[in-house]
Amino acid sequence: GQQLNQSPQSMFIQEGEDVSMNCTSSSIFNTWLWYKQDPGEGPVLLIALYKAGELTSNGRLTAQFGITRKDSFLNISASIPSDVGIYFCAGQSYAGGTSYGKLTFGQGTILTVHP
């Protein structure tokens, strides 16, 4: 099946620093999604990307859909303590029929922000 390689696996940063994480795949995706998960809760959708080259912002978060359609990155600017959590990328590659809507998830990046 399809696999996503998400890196880094974890990050320890100081409050105010910028953060960058990315996902790569050997397969082409039609959609890239970025989620954040707080401890003990379900993932929350942060940003959705639908076109190669697309750059989308959501507050201090910026994500881009790679030109090759095989990668995506997420940047967080001026991190704050509430940014702590696990960030997941997810890709969808529509191959027709029953594969529609199914997402492939990365393994997550654990972000720790020190005040």
Place this chain on the structure above:
Amino acid sequence: SQTIHQWPATLVQPVGSPLSLECTVEGTSNPNLYWYRQAAGRGLQLLFYSVGIGQISSEVPQNLSASRPQDRQFILSSKKLLLSDSGFYLCAWSVTLADNEQFFGPGTRLTVL
């Protein structure tokens, strides 16, 4: 607005006991519904998905089963739990066909002893 609920929030069950987890969605019709398992806070594994009432697709061979008795209700079951069934179970929904964005419920923490 749409909301998704999962019940119970936490569950501790002995090995060999049955399981029933419930997921309900409000504020939308004909959603695609999904069950995921997350082990050790990392990586979401798709277990089942459903595009309509009574329509269930299984992604991986396992000890679990799923049912969709109503449009906005999705149930995850087992007749006999295994230790390896422990984990964080997440239900998600998406708009049928036209939308790739999935929205997750709060999850159920299952511990099998």
